[in-house]
Every structure is written in C-alpha cells, then in structure tokens.
Amino acid sequence: MQIVRQGNACCGVDVLPDAPPPVLYAAEELIRFLKSKTGCELPRGEHASKSIVLRLASDSERYRSDFSGMPATESYIIDADENHLYLVGADPAGLVYAVFDFINDEADVGFAGLGELGVRLSPESSLDVHPRKRQCSPQIAYRGFTGGILEDAIETAGGLSPLHLQRLDWMAQNRMNYYVLDPGVSTISPNDFRNVCRLLPEVKRRGLKVQWGHHCWMRWVPPDRYFDEHPEYYALINGGRRGDGTPQQLCLCTSNPAVARVMAENILRMLEEFPEVDVVSLWPEDGTGMCECDACQKLDILPEDYVTDAAPGKGTHYTRSRRHPNKTIRYARFVNEVARHVGEVRADVLLSAVFYHDIDAPPKGVTLEPNIQPCLTHYWRCWRHPLDHPDCENGYYNRITSEWAELYPGRLVIYEYFMGMSCYSSLPWPLVPTMHSDWRRYIEMGIQGAVLQSQGAHFTVYGPTYSAFARMSWNLNASIDEVAHPYFDDLYEEASEPIRRMVGLLENRFVSEEHDPENLKYVDSSYRSEFRHCLFPVPDAVARFLDAEAIAEIDSLMQEAEALASQPRTRANVAKVHAAVNYWRMAFDYFSALGRFRQLVAEAAPQANSAGERCLCLCEEIIGYIDLLPYPDVVSREMVLRIYWPTQHKQVREQMV
Template sequence: MRLTNLMTNNIAMKHLSKLPIKQFIQRYLLIVPLLFSTLCYGEASAGILLAKSKVAQLAIVLPGEPSPTRQFAAAELAKYLQKISGATFQVAGSPAKSRKVIRIEQRKEMAYEDYRISVRDGNIVLAAGSDRAVLYAVYDFLERLGCRWIAPQLALYNGLSEYIPHQPTLYYKVNHEINEHPAFAYRKLDIEEGKSHTIENLKQLVDWMPKLRYNTLMVPLNYQGKGRVKWDKWREALTPELRKRGILIEVGGHGYQNYINPGMENGNLFKQHPDWFGLDKDCKPATDDYLVFNTENQDAVNYFIKSVLEYLRQHPEIDIFDLWPPDGARWAECPDWLKRGTPEDRQAKLISKVDSAVKAVYPHLKLQIIAYAKALLPPQHETISKQVMVDFCPIDQNFEYQINDSRSAANQEYVTALLDWRKKFDGDIGLYSYFRKYAWKSLPNVIPHFIQRDMQWYAKVPLQGITTYAEPGDWYTYELNHYILGYLAWNPDVKVDSLIQLYCKTRYGAASAVAEKAYAALENTVRIYGSIRFSSLKSPEAISKAVTLLRDRQQAVKEAAASAPAEIQANFGRLQLMLQYAILDIRVREALAINASPEVLSDRVQEVLTFFKNNGDKGIVIVNKEDNVKSLTRYYNRYK
C-alpha cells in the first residue's frame, strides 16, 4: 500500500466532513471503495470493465446443471452488481459469441471450501470446490469491488447494515489470481439462549453468514428443556434458507434429559425403572434432570439411543448432532458411582455406543461431544472415534490474559487440557469460544486484537472449528467482534488494524479516527477493569484513570456525532451508549475497590439498571427481566 494514497484519502475525508449532509453522502459513497481497494489490495491497473453508464459489459455464465446454491450465487452476483452500477447483468447457461463473461463453476479437483478468482483472456472466473465455496467466491469478488458486509440486515440498522458503493462505470481492478483456503473448517454461530431471536432476524442472520464465510448455524434441540428455544420452532422457516446457502445445520446442545428423563411416560419410566437413573448423595434413585442417568445400565442406554434415533429420523436435515450432558451436569453423587469411571470416560463410552448406532442408519451425520466442566479432559480409558467432533469450552477463561498466557492459572488449565486432547484425539476439535458471553450482560468487551492473538494460537494447536454466540439484541455492541472473527476464522493472520479502519470508515464516515480511538479504549479497559469474571479488582487510582479515558472518548464521540449525517449520527449514538455502559460498570467496580458504603454501591448499581431500562431496544443491551438492585449487586460482588 502506498503512503501517498492513504494521505490523499485522509485529506479527502477531512474535506468531505465540511460539506452539507446531502453532498457528504453522495461523495462518501464514491470514496469508500477507493479506500477499501487501497488499504487491502494496493493500486491496480484500469482492470476489466464490468459496466459502463449503467450498461453491463459482461454476462454471468453458469455452465452445466447448476445446483440451487450455485443458482443463488449467480443471482446474488447479478443483484449486487446492479446495486453497484445500475446495470442489469444477465445470467445464462453458456456465453454469447464474442462476449466476455463472469463464469461461475465448481471444480472437483479443488478442496471443498477452497475458491479461486482469476482472469482468463479478459473473462473473470469464480471457481470453487463446492457450492458453498462458490458463494464465498461471489461475495469475495463483490467485496473487492467495494461492498462491505458489516452486519445482518437487522431492524435496528434501517436498511444500512451493509455498504454498497455506487459506480455506474465499474471496473474489476485486482490484477492477480486470488486463491483462498480456510484455516478453520467449521465456523459457527450459536443461538443457544435465544434471548432476542425471531424468525425474521434469524433469516437476516442466515443471509449474512456466508458473506463473512460462517458456515454452520448451531441451534438447541430444546434449550434447558424449557420449550422456548428449540429447533422445531424455526425449522420450517430456516431449513430452506440454510440449504440454499449451503450452510450446515447443527442441532442439539446440552440435554441428555431430552432423550431420557424421570418425567417421561407421565413419570412411569422412573417408577418402572428407577435403576436407569442417577443416584443422589444418599445413593437413592433421583428425579433430578441434572443428575446424569445410569450410563452403565444397558437398558437405559438402549432407551437413550432409541430416542436419539427417532429424533434424527424426524429431522433428516441435520448435518451435525450435539450430544451433550446437561449444563451443570452432576455425574456422580453417590460414592459408589465413582467406581463407574470419570465423567470423561463415561461420556466417551456413551458416545461410542450412540455413534455406532447412528452410523448404521445415518453414515454421513456427525456427532459432537463437549469438553466442558467436569468432563473437560480427554478420556483415559476409552477411545472416541475420530469421526466424532469435540467442542472444547474454556468457559472460565481469564480475559486479562491471552489463553496461552501462563500468568493465568485458569487459562493454563485449559491449555493443558486442550493440548492433551490434541495429543490423544485424531478427530476434529473446535473452540466453543466466549468472545461474546451471556454472563457479561452485554458489557462492551470489544476485543478484536485479543481475539486475533487467541485465534493464532488455536490455529497452531491446531483446532478445526470456532463457535461464538450471536444475539440480535446486543448485536451492535459485539458487531466488531463478530465482523473480525469472520475474517480470523478464515485467516488468523489477516491485518486486523486495516479491517478496523475499514469498519470504522464504513460505520462512522469522516470521523472514523474518533471511533477507532473509542474502540481501542474499550478493548484496553473493559476486559481489565470491567465486570469480567477472573479480571482482578484494580486499585481505585487505576480504575479512575480508566473511567477518565472512557469519558474523554465519549466526549469526542459526542462532538463527532454533532457534525455527522443523520445515518452516521445514529451509529455514533450507539457507540456513546457502549462507552456509557462501560463507564457505569467500571464505576461500580470503583465502589467495590474503595469499599464504598452499601448506599453508594446501591446507587451505582441503580444507575446501571436505569441504563438497561432506557436502552433495551437499541441493539446495545439485552435486558433480563429478573434483574433488580439486589440481584445485580450480587452479580457485581461475585467479581469483586
């Protein structure tokens, strides 16, 4: 990248900031593609002419008998090219004589998710190893023309979640072949607790996923057995949307109790077979769903397998099936049951039996277990088929330090366990990440550089997958995390600073530098001084400095918003709220650090609750109805 180009672009942006709003928007739409091209790809020649004066200069060709996903990819390409240039691009099965084309093709010799963008004799070729990767190639090509896929088209964005340039005369200016291959095979979004999901915003999420190359949607079979968050509620609407994009469907989650529990058959299952269930501390059969059933009783296991197979028979769309114990599972309370083996060995033995039964009927379906809580380590006496997937969950990671930083005892425990898994297990291991965590109560722990350093280490282990929670209700707060993670899951060595700069230019326009500094302040304060578990309580002096920094950034954001166009003012307004929440949270920590009176602490907690009440519908926080001063004070004291 040439420094002179960056300087020219910065001068141009400063000039734009002085224009009236209408002129600002018109000229801003012209300069962002230039900035994107300069930052990411450097200068290029005039390139291949795609459209001139709103007339398409190439056709889109889909040879052979294209699948629905490839047809969708071609339709997306035509749609966005028209949005950019105003030209109508025809999609045909074969090219017209003497006319240049954009050719979309699947190549069997390429790896499944690999894709290539090349130029041959003036024709553009988008080739990939699978239908899904063809769609990636299309979105990558469009991104190189200046499109930015910042977020799903959620209602809060009012149609402005993504950026599409306006160029009636349009060139493709990349003059070298693009070859792409993912570092992580599975790149997942999980909707586990489903606090803010609807059919509408789930469809919007699915539409966005392949644009950032996320390839798996993870949905609970029945979260916590409550019937509120379950695949069956959304299955009919989402399955065709997921299939059209080649996105994998992963269903399951915590819940052996979905397949065998004491309340089944109107309670008669427990009455007739008390020996099928777990024993309490008095060694008596218990009706507690969180006490793992008797995995040594073959009749109980057979019942469990039969229930699993029946669910799979009714849900043939599932690609990956999660078979996890209850969240907070208790494996053995009766001392005699400790002789039955460790939780890790019991889980491994059970999954092996289920896997054998499932493979006999559904050979292409993958099962997944979880390395978590009391079953964190690899089994010592049982072997798991490498066809089974493992999700590794460092739920208590200390975010003051990188995962591989030995200064954190909690992190070191996870590193030791994960490396032991990698040494003993040949199958796919994924990271069930907490780069967005429900326990944070939407606190803006925005950590793009931190995520990159962790991801670079995980890639070297190596791991094959990455999962993150995705809630529409606080999407804007974690928007940068989600956006950056999409790129890092594909390439952990991507230039994060360039992505942040582009993100901020797209979201915040001419005052993007102000936003960059605000995000940097959040990354350097919230995970260290905020209410993030395992982050130690700092001195009052250090906390005061963090609050001062955030207030300075908040004031700068407020001033930048005052002169910004209305659309960008809304984004600055959300960023101000993120900074305000961080300040309120850290001030509660300050009260704890100085041993403030209960009255002072209560007042500061009330300020947080008031913030929740006033801003629960703005994409910043998800409000828990059960929160009150007493419960929230307990929450904050937990992190003292």
C-alpha cells in the same frame, strides 16, 4: 472487464439452471448487490458472449484440475479473461464464498454488520473489475456461530425473525460455515422446537452447514415422555431420581445402557425428519452434577487421597484441583455408546461432545469414537492474557488444550466465549489482540476450528471480534490491523477513525493492570489474590478497565464520531454505538458503587445501607434505559434486561441490613 457502463449491462450472469440451491442463491446475491451498486440488473443466461460465469469445479473443464491440490470443500477460484469472469467453487459453499469475496474485493461492498445498516455500498453508474487469478481455501476449517430462539425470537406463526436471517447472511458474506442451531432451553415446547427447524432450509440455501443442539440431554431424553415409566433413566441425587434436570450437567444415569440407546434413537428420529443436519450435539446440560447411583459409582475408580470440597448431599461440584477423577470418563463412555448406536445407521453424521467446566480434561483410558468431534471450552479462562501466558491461570487450559490437540489432531474444536459468556451482559469485552495471538498458535497445534458463542441481540458490541475471527480464518498471516480495521471502515465509514480509537482504548486498558481500582477484591467478584492480574468474564470486571478518565475520553471520541457522521447510515450505526456506550457508563457507575457497598458490608459499616440504596437506584435506571432502547442488536434483552439486572437488584436488597 467491464460489468456495467453508465447504468447499462455489459455482461450477463451465466449460471446453470439446474445448479444446487446455494449456487442459485449466490447468483441472486451477485445480481442483487451489483444492482444496488450500479442501478443495473444483470441478465441471467447461460453461455452469454460476455458473462460472469458461476460454476462448480465438477462442471468446469477449464478449472477442474486446478482444484486437485486444494481442499475438497469450501475452496474457490476467481479468474478472468477478456470476456469472462470466472467464479468457481470446489463445492456449493465455495462458490457462495467466491461470490461474496468478489463483491467485497472488486465491487467494493463491505459486509460488517447485520442487515442493510451492516452493508457498506457506494453507488456508481459504471463498474470495471480487474481481478487477478486467486485460489482461496479456509485456514480454519470449522467456523461455527451459535444461534438460539431466546434472543433471535422465531414467530410461532411460522415466520422467521429478521435477526435470524441477517445472521445467516452475515455468515455467508463473511465466509463462516457452521450454524450451531440452539433450540433454546431444554423444556422447549414441541411447537417451538419445530419453529426452529424452519431455519434449516435457509441455512442450507446459503451453503452453510448445521450443527444441531447445544446443552441438550433433556431434549434427547425428555422427562415428560420417559420419567413416569422410566425414572431409572435419570440421575439419582440425594437418594431420589429427578426428572427436572436436577442435578444439572450429567443429569442422566450414564451407567444405564438403555439411556444411551434411547438418546441415539431420538437423534436418529430427528435425522430422519431433518436430513440437512451435519453435526449433532451430545452436550450435557449446563451447570454441574452427576448420578450418585451404585451402578455409576461402581464404574468409578477413585484414588486413595480423593477428597471433595462439596457439602454433604451435594456431591456434584469440585474445584479444578479437586475434580471428580472419573466424571469426564463417565461422560466419555456414555457419548461413545451413543455414537456407536448412531454410527451404525448414520456414519456420515458427526456427533459433537463438549468438554467443559469440570469435565474438560482428556478422559484417561477412554478413546473417543471416530464419529465424535471433541469440543473443548476454556470455561473460566483469563482473557487479559493469551492462553500460553507463563504467569496466569490460563496455564491449566494451555496444558489440557495441548493434550487434547495431541490426542485428536485435526478433530478438536474450541468453544470460544468471545462475548464473555452470556452472563457478561453486553458489556465491552475487547478480545481481538488475545484472539489473534491464540489462534495463530492453535492452528500450529492442529486444532480444527471454533464455535463462537454469539447472539444477534448484542452484535454491535461483539461484532468487531466476530469479524476479525472470520477474516483471520482465511488468512492466518494477516496482522491485527488487517483483520480488525475493515470492520470499522465498512460499518462507520467517514466516522470510523474515532470509533476505532475508542475500541483501541478499550483494548489497551483491557490488557493493562495499571487501572485496577484499589478496592479490587470488592469490585471484581472473580477476584483471587494469587491471580489478581487476570481478567475473567464477570460483568463487574468492566470496572477494572473503565474509570472516569476512560469514560470521559470515550465520550469525547463519540462526539467526534457524531460530528463526522454525515450519511444517514453512518449516523444510525454511530447512534447504536453511542447507545451501548451509555449503557456501559451506567454499568460502570453501578459496579463502582457496588464495590463500595460490598466493602462497607464486609466492614459492617453503618453507611452500608445508604450505599445499597445508591446501588438499587442505579440498577433501576439501567433497567429503565435498556427497556426503552429501540435497537435489536445492542443489548441482549433476554439475558440482560429480564435476568441479570433484576437479579442484581434482588441480591443487593438481600444484602442490606
């Protein structure tokens, strides 16, 4: 079917004028990208003699019956006859995905990165398409992507930052579906809280769904509103109630029925104001901790051999082998009570309960309410090996994942640290091979999907993994190359080959143990002798798979990519990668020096201070470099520039004699 010939329109776009906002958004994006591609703006009009027809299944007699055997949400059909191209969605989201699939597959427009630089588009004056009939449905149902105000700052004057909107566009273009809206720290101001909510219409306009909140107990029961009159709402720690989030994690008194009621009331109040929300998080605060009051402890049943590895008065932190036997049960009982209150009024809303850190094992004897979606994190897993590796610390996570999946088939969501947790500091974390292996197995286990921890501020570094997951979500049978290579072809075009080889080099070194340095226990702060071959998400682990030889090879590949980059867009995207590589090189130099410094300190060697001064200088150089970077999506300025590297500088200074 001919769409455009020599810059002239051969058809129109047929969309119903009263169609839902996501359908109108899909029509606008179709017209916009085809105009960018051909220079011709297709006219909009219902029942044109030759047209691209955008319809929901409920409005399409021709295809309504074809959807009977497909999922009721997000599925779509692409088909054509002599005069019409049909893009039909089971629901508005399905139609949005159909449009972007057509633009990508038939109009040859690539959606790899954020904003204009992230879109590959080769202008042509004519466009003919030959689509075969395709019926598409997601194979991973829950495809969440986190976002927050710390990295993608929302302007308090009312505007939305470019990064926020670019991330939403990327999600729609890559057929993700849940935007996990994290309003930020628990002490966020009411004004900022409302500024975040300005995103909601933009999320819904793209056919996406909203999961509200992240770590949020202090937001649902804010101390500045309740603590003075009701200190009993908050956890007792060391003999006193605290309204400052101390202890962290289970920082509320979970045995007090009034607390669950207040949390539910505030959730329902938010849902009245923002009915667009589909899922609400009941995630406790980050860190560790729980209430020590008599009422909470009376509900605990402790085995006779129960021991804690915590210091006196700090009864909140337990190792994996000696975790509090009832802590997860406390949490599960509490979120069940909140879920019952909310469900009485809004049975249509799901409540997400995260099981992570030391509350990750299934709660024995407690069944989660049907309106709770369990979300399991592999908080400190090894990423060098797949989850089912037989000789790895992942054995623990493999076991509890199987237990959760068996208890809640079709309901379990995995929270994936594809950016190596926010503490990983925008350093390379090449996970596609591990991710590809894990997710084929997860779906066989009946796991519903994932929430990907992400920040727009370092999309250049972790974009390959995000993109591969998005592609795999719609085709679990695709090979690693099939889910990974399009990202590089779309973003770096004529310079894609050396960039792809560079990432392949990182992936090969990441999974290999042969490059571990001799002083490994000093280089890697997560080192444990019984699992010395495992890689955990700490920044200094980068020195385990990068060395001088790898850095030299990466530099050579970057020079090759720069020489091949002939287009302005390609040069700009390669320049961002080069900026990231420069940072990685500086970080490697620092962590190598830090390992040497740690070893000298441990040996009480007289050269320790000199080695410490070297670390301080390297740290200051890194801070200066990041501060001058002109790119918004290479290094996280909030977590890396303002927090991580100044903390490193302080810690080295404190260790010097």
